[in-house]
Structure formats: C-alpha cells, structure tokens
Amino acid sequence: MADQSIAIGFSRKALDVDVVVTEWLSALLRWLHVIAAMAWIGSSFYFIHLDLSLRTRAGQPEGVKGEAWQVHGGGFYQMIKFLVAPARMPDELTWFKWEAYTTWLSGFALLVVVYYFNAELFLVDKSVLDLTAPQAAAIAFVSLAVAWLAYEALCRSPLGQHEIALSLIGYVFLVGVTYAFTHVFSGRGAFTQIGALIGTIMVANVFVVIIPYQKKTIACLIAGTPPDPKWGAAGKQRSVHNNYLTLPVVFLMLSNHYPLFFATRFNWLIVAIVLLIGPVIRHFFNSRHAGKGSPWWTWVVAAAGIVAIAWLSAAGPSGNKSSTLPETPKFAVVQEIVISRCSMCHASEPVWAGFTSPPKGVRLDDPAQIRLHAGLIDIYAVRSHAMPPGNITEITIKERQMLAAWITARAPRE
Ligand code: HEC
Known part of the structure; x- marks a missing residue:
C-alpha cells in the first residue's frame, strides 16, 4: 500500500x-x-x-428628457439626459x-x-x-x-x-x-x-x-x-x-x-x-x-x-423512492461505502487522475474524517445526489440509504 x-x-x-x-x-x-x-x-x-429618477423641470432646454442631482464621493453631480444629440457633439463619449x-x-x-x-x-x-x-x-x-x-x-x-x-x-x-x-x-x-x-x-x-x-x-x-x-x-x-x-x-x-x-x-x-x-x-x-x-x-x-x-x-433526490430507512449499519459498512465511492478523490493523496489534493479540502479517507464530515456527506450524497460527481463511482441508492440511516442515528463510531 x-x-x-x-x-x-x-x-x-x-x-x-x-x-x-x-x-x-x-x-x-x-x-x-x-x-x-x-x-x-x-x-x-x-x-x-x-x-x-430623472425629473423634468421648467426651463429645461428642448430635447432634454429630465435631470437628476446626485451626491457621491464629496461632490455633486448634475445629470441631464438628452434625447437628441447636444448642439455640439462632445469630444469624448464614454x-x-x-x-x-x-x-x-x-x-x-x-x-x-x-x-x-x-x-x-x-x-x-x-x-x-x-x-x-x-x-x-x-x-x-x-x-x-x-x-x-x-x-x-x-x-x-x-x-x-x-x-x-x-x-x-x-x-x-x-x-x-x-x-x-x-x-x-x-x-x-x-x-x-x-x-x-x-x-x-x-x-x-x-x-x-x-x-x-x-x-x-x-x-x-x-x-x-x-x-x-x-x-x-x-x-x-x-x-x-x-x-x-x-x-x-x-x-x-x-x-x-x-x-x-x-x-x-x-x-x-x-x-x-x-x-x-x-x-x-x-x-x-x-x-x-x-x-x-x-x-x-x-x-x-x-x-x-x-x-x-x-x-x-428538501424533497430529496429523484430515485430515492422508499422513505423507510434500513437498520443503522455498522461503522465498518459505512466506511467501506465511503472508501469505495468517495476516497479515490477525497484523500490526502487522491488516486483519481487530475487531483493533487482532496477536493475542497474534504478528506474521507479515515474514520475520524468520515465522522467529522457526516453533515456534508448528508447534504452532498444523501439529501442530494451532488456527489460522487455525475455518480462517476456508481454509488447505489441502497448505499446512499445506508449512509442516511447512519447519519440519522447521529453517525455512531461503532
Ligand atoms: C471523482 C472524484 C470525486 C468523488 C468520487 C467524490 N467527490 Fe466529492 N468532490 C469532488 C470535487 C471535484 C469536488 C469539488 C466540487 C466543486 O468544485 O464545487 C467535491 C466536493 C465535495 C464536497 C464539498 C465540500 C464543500 O464544502 O464544498 C463534499 C462534501 C463531497 N465532495 C463529498 C463526497 C462524498 C460523500 C463522496 C462519495 C459519496 C464524494 N464526494 C465522491 C470530487 C469527488
């Protein structure tokens, strides 16, 4: 190894x-x-x-739609909107x-x-x-x-x-x-x-x-x-x-x-x-x-x-038809699922091509890290099917439900 x-x-x-x-x-x-x-x-x-916010005011020259006064950065700005070109085109137009x-x-x-x-x-x-x-x-x-x-x-x-x-x-x-x-x-x-x-x-x-x-x-x-x-x-x-x-x-x-x-x-x-x-x-x-x-x-x-x-x-991902969870699995089973479906990427030394470090710093390669990330596993792989990305490692619905049962039981260590 x-x-x-x-x-x-x-x-x-x-x-x-x-x-x-x-x-x-x-x-x-x-x-x-x-x-x-x-x-x-x-x-x-x-x-x-x-x-x-442009407002018309008496005495505005013809062709003016309205004007607005603004204050910013220590000075006052008088903004006038012309619908026709001004008498003389400005040299610089932004x-x-x-x-x-x-x-x-x-x-x-x-x-x-x-x-x-x-x-x-x-x-x-x-x-x-x-x-x-x-x-x-x-x-x-x-x-x-x-x-x-x-x-x-x-x-x-x-x-x-x-x-x-x-x-x-x-x-x-x-x-x-x-x-x-x-x-x-x-x-x-x-x-x-x-x-x-x-x-x-x-x-x-x-x-x-x-x-x-x-x-x-x-x-x-x-x-x-x-x-x-x-x-x-x-x-x-x-x-x-x-x-x-x-x-x-x-x-x-x-x-x-x-x-x-x-x-x-x-x-x-x-x-x-x-x-x-x-x-x-x-x-x-x-x-x-x-x-x-x-x-x-x-x-x-x-x-x-x-x-x-x-x-x-909160309706959950599509595909999760049954709402009854399996019995809480042993931690060894959970670990097996996570190692086989997640850790090729989420490890300190990922083996998945193209990764030099665990994505988003999430490591799922030892028991302590898996338990630490139970909440995130819940959001990304149980309540949604965001992970594995595109289900590239083909986790099954049954496995997701095992994870759900384990998380519902507050992620026991045993
Ligand atoms: C093929 C590699 C790969 C596999 C397998 C994989 N992930 Fe990921 N994971 C990623 C990538 C890449 C990201 C970052 C996505 C992004 O850029 O938003 C990520 C992000 C995450 C995050 C998000 C962290 C955050 O806070 O943004 C969690 C949680 C996660 N994965 C959990 C899992 C779980 C649980 C599994 C197994 C069921 C799993 N991943 C399988 C590649 C993988």
Missing part, C-alpha cells in the same frame, strides 16, 4: 504541472469574471436608477460595453475550463443521460447558440411588440429549456448551463442590439437626419429584459455551491421559481426609483417563493 502510494506520487509529478495550471487558470478567470460582472451589473443598475463583453468572454472561458474540459465530472450524469464528455460539451455549446437565436427571432417577430405576451412566452421558454437541461446534464451542469444561456442572451442584447443601434442613432444625429425610432425602442426593450434577468442569473451562477438546489428532484421547478422571484424584486426597486411608490407586496411574493424553494429542495 505504502509502495503504491509512493509510486503514484512519483508518476503523477509530470501531470502536476497541467493540474496546477488548470487550477490557476480557473481561479484567474473566475476572479476576472466576478469583477467584470460586478462592473456590468453595477453600471446597468446605476443607469436604470438614473433613468427612472460607452458602457466592455463590462458586458468581458463578463461573457471570461465566463465562457471559465465554462470551457471547468465544465467542458471536465464534462465527465460536472456536466454528465450517466443516470440522467448516457453521454460521452465530448457529446455533452457539444450539446451544451450548441444549445447556447440555438437558444439565443430563438430568443432573437421571438423578439423580432410580431410577438415582440406585445410586452406581456413576450414575457410569458419567454418565461415558458426558459423553464422549458431548464427542464430539458435537467434531463440531459447533471443537475449542476444544467444549472450552470441555463445561467450561461441567460447570460449569453443578455450580453448578445448589448452586442447585437443596444450598442449597434446606439451607434446608428449617433450617426444620424451627427448627419442631422432623424434616427429610426425603432432602434431606440428595441434597445429599451432589451435593456428591460436584461434588468429582469440579472437577479436570476446571479442566483444560478452561485447555485453550484448548493447541492440541495441543483441535485434534488425538483431542481427545474426551483429554477422556474427563481425566474419569477428575480423580476419581482427588481420591480420593487424600479417602482421606487421611478418615484411610483414601494410595492411591498413584491417582498411577500419573493418570501413565498423562497419558502417554496426551501421546501422543494
């Missing part, structure tokens, strides 16, 4: 370089992604607030677009490094659908493009003119895609995919509609010809979509830390509820910033949605 682990330690040295490089690449991309997303969401929330583009570029790179390169761990679950890693990555990638095209077609169709019908169809479309993803990928993969899909739509709104139309409008204003009002309307429509999609997307991006959401029976329904709660909360702030009062009912709806999510997430 000792000889074997030394041998593995040595033979792995050559591999360690790319394991470490991947780890760092993932860390740097994540850092960039989170910062770019903060800058993007920050500036878009800022401008929504600014736009809604555009807001790289926040969005950087968020997508870094996010997509991260998706490739974490999910598409490690598809067998994070994207595929053979008990959901028997896919190879390249198949899963290809489906995931193509679905982003197809869903975006479908959204674009919907917005440009006659339906695009009817706000309510469009949002209803858009909602059903996103829930439908989520349902499909949870039947193709692992729960975790499905959640990240739907998050990436919504994020892609949002960035494409900036890249394909909002910015190009703004450029055309400016060109017209400079040339002194009237811009097509359709451009402004389309840009506005896409900004509103982005506004309402922001909170759900952030939830989805964070959800991979919470197996009770993504790896339980009603995971797709949880997403359906989040897609409602996010817009409802945004509505509260939008009304307030527009000076139209505070619709407190939105918080009641949001709270009800959150209670529903918590309740659904």
Whole structure:
C-alpha cells in the first residue's frame, strides 16, 4: 500500500504541472469574471436608477428628457439626459460595453475550463443521460447558440411588440429549456448551463442590439437626419429584459455551491421559481426609483417563493423512492461505502487522475474524517445526489440509504 502510494506520487509529478495550471487558470478567470460582472451589473443598475429618477423641470432646454442631482464621493453631480444629440457633439463619449463583453468572454472561458474540459465530472450524469464528455460539451455549446437565436427571432417577430405576451412566452421558454437541461446534464451542469444561456442572451442584447443601434442613432444625429425610432425602442426593450434577468442569473451562477438546489428532484421547478422571484424584486426597486411608490407586496411574493424553494429542495433526490430507512449499519459498512465511492478523490493523496489534493479540502479517507464530515456527506450524497460527481463511482441508492440511516442515528463510531 505504502509502495503504491509512493509510486503514484512519483508518476503523477509530470501531470502536476497541467493540474496546477488548470487550477490557476480557473481561479484567474473566475476572479476576472466576478469583477467584470460586478462592473456590468453595477453600471446597468446605476443607469436604470438614473433613468427612472430623472425629473423634468421648467426651463429645461428642448430635447432634454429630465435631470437628476446626485451626491457621491464629496461632490455633486448634475445629470441631464438628452434625447437628441447636444448642439455640439462632445469630444469624448464614454460607452458602457466592455463590462458586458468581458463578463461573457471570461465566463465562457471559465465554462470551457471547468465544465467542458471536465464534462465527465460536472456536466454528465450517466443516470440522467448516457453521454460521452465530448457529446455533452457539444450539446451544451450548441444549445447556447440555438437558444439565443430563438430568443432573437421571438423578439423580432410580431410577438415582440406585445410586452406581456413576450414575457410569458419567454418565461415558458426558459423553464422549458431548464427542464430539458435537467434531463440531459447533471443537475449542476444544467444549472450552470441555463445561467450561461441567460447570460449569453443578455450580453448578445448589448452586442447585437443596444450598442449597434446606439451607434446608428449617433450617426444620424451627427448627419442631422432623424434616427429610426425603432432602434431606440428595441434597445429599451432589451435593456428591460436584461434588468429582469440579472437577479436570476446571479442566483444560478452561485447555485453550484448548493447541492440541495441543483441535485434534488425538483431542481427545474426551483429554477422556474427563481425566474419569477428575480423580476419581482427588481420591480420593487424600479417602482421606487421611478418615484411610483414601494410595492411591498413584491417582498411577500419573493418570501413565498423562497419558502417554496426551501421546501422543494428538501424533497430529496429523484430515485430515492422508499422513505423507510434500513437498520443503522455498522461503522465498518459505512466506511467501506465511503472508501469505495468517495476516497479515490477525497484523500490526502487522491488516486483519481487530475487531483493533487482532496477536493475542497474534504478528506474521507479515515474514520475520524468520515465522522467529522457526516453533515456534508448528508447534504452532498444523501439529501442530494451532488456527489460522487455525475455518480462517476456508481454509488447505489441502497448505499446512499445506508449512509442516511447512519447519519440519522447521529453517525455512531461503532
Ligand atoms: C471523482 C472524484 C470525486 C468523488 C468520487 C467524490 N467527490 Fe466529492 N468532490 C469532488 C470535487 C471535484 C469536488 C469539488 C466540487 C466543486 O468544485 O464545487 C467535491 C466536493 C465535495 C464536497 C464539498 C465540500 C464543500 O464544502 O464544498 C463534499 C462534501 C463531497 N465532495 C463529498 C463526497 C462524498 C460523500 C463522496 C462519495 C459519496 C464524494 N464526494 C465522491 C470530487 C469527488
């Protein structure tokens, strides 16, 4: 045993370089992604607030929609919104677009490094659908493009003119895609995919509609010809979509830390509820910033949605049909299950290719560590099927129930 682990330690040295490089690449991309997303969401929330808080005042020059006074960082700002180009175009005009583009570029790179390169761990679950890693990555990638095209077609169709019908169809479309993803990928993969899909739509709104139309409008204003009002309307429509999609997307991006959401029976329904709660909360702030009062009912709806999510997430994973637990197993049996299904990765010297240290520092390779982590084992492998990732080591339902019985009996040592 000792000889074997030394041998593995040595033979792995050559591999360690790319394991470490991947780890760092993932860390740097994540850092960039989170910062770019903060800058993007920050500036878009800022401008929504600014736009809604503009007030008209007597004596404003023609072509001014309104103005707002703000105080920040020790000074006062007078913000004036012009709907037409000012008499003289300013020499410098600040555009807001790289926040969005950087968020997508870094996010997509991260998706490739974490999910598409490690598809067998994070994207595929053979008990959901028997896919190879390249198949899963290809489906995931193509679905982003197809869903975006479908959204674009919907917005440009006659339906695009009817706000309510469009949002209803858009909602059903996103829930439908989520349902499909949870039947193709692992729960975790499905959640990240739907998050990436919504994020892609949002960035494409900036890249394909909002910015190009703004450029055309400016060109017209400079040339002194009237811009097509359709451009402004389309840009506005896409900004509103982005506004309402922001909170759900952030939830989805964070959800991979919470197996009770993504790896339980009603995971797709949880997403359906989040897609409602996010817009409802945004509505509260939008009304307030527009000076139209505070619709407190939105918080009641949001709270009800959150209670529903918590309740659904406690329903356990799909597949656990029987609710009666087996008799409390002996610790030796539990240890045997954990060693054969978990410890190849969760050991101080993991033998699973691609790991140089136990994932997330969770060691499950000796009795004390297994007992110490009983609570986490409960969340990740009993109440949800997040671990083993994609059930790659093929733990059985019966084994999960043995773990459940042991944890219910307060993880006895014997
Ligand atoms: C193929 C390797 C592999 C196997 C087998 C495996 N895990 Fe994991 N485990 C991982 C990886 C990778 C992560 C980190 C996931 C991430 O990046 O979010 C992880 C994370 C965890 C965490 C999360 C810790 C935290 O706080 O974030 C727990 C708990 C866990 N595993 C328990 C288990 C249990 C219990 C088993 C066996 C039933 C198991 N794992 C089997 C690879 C594995």
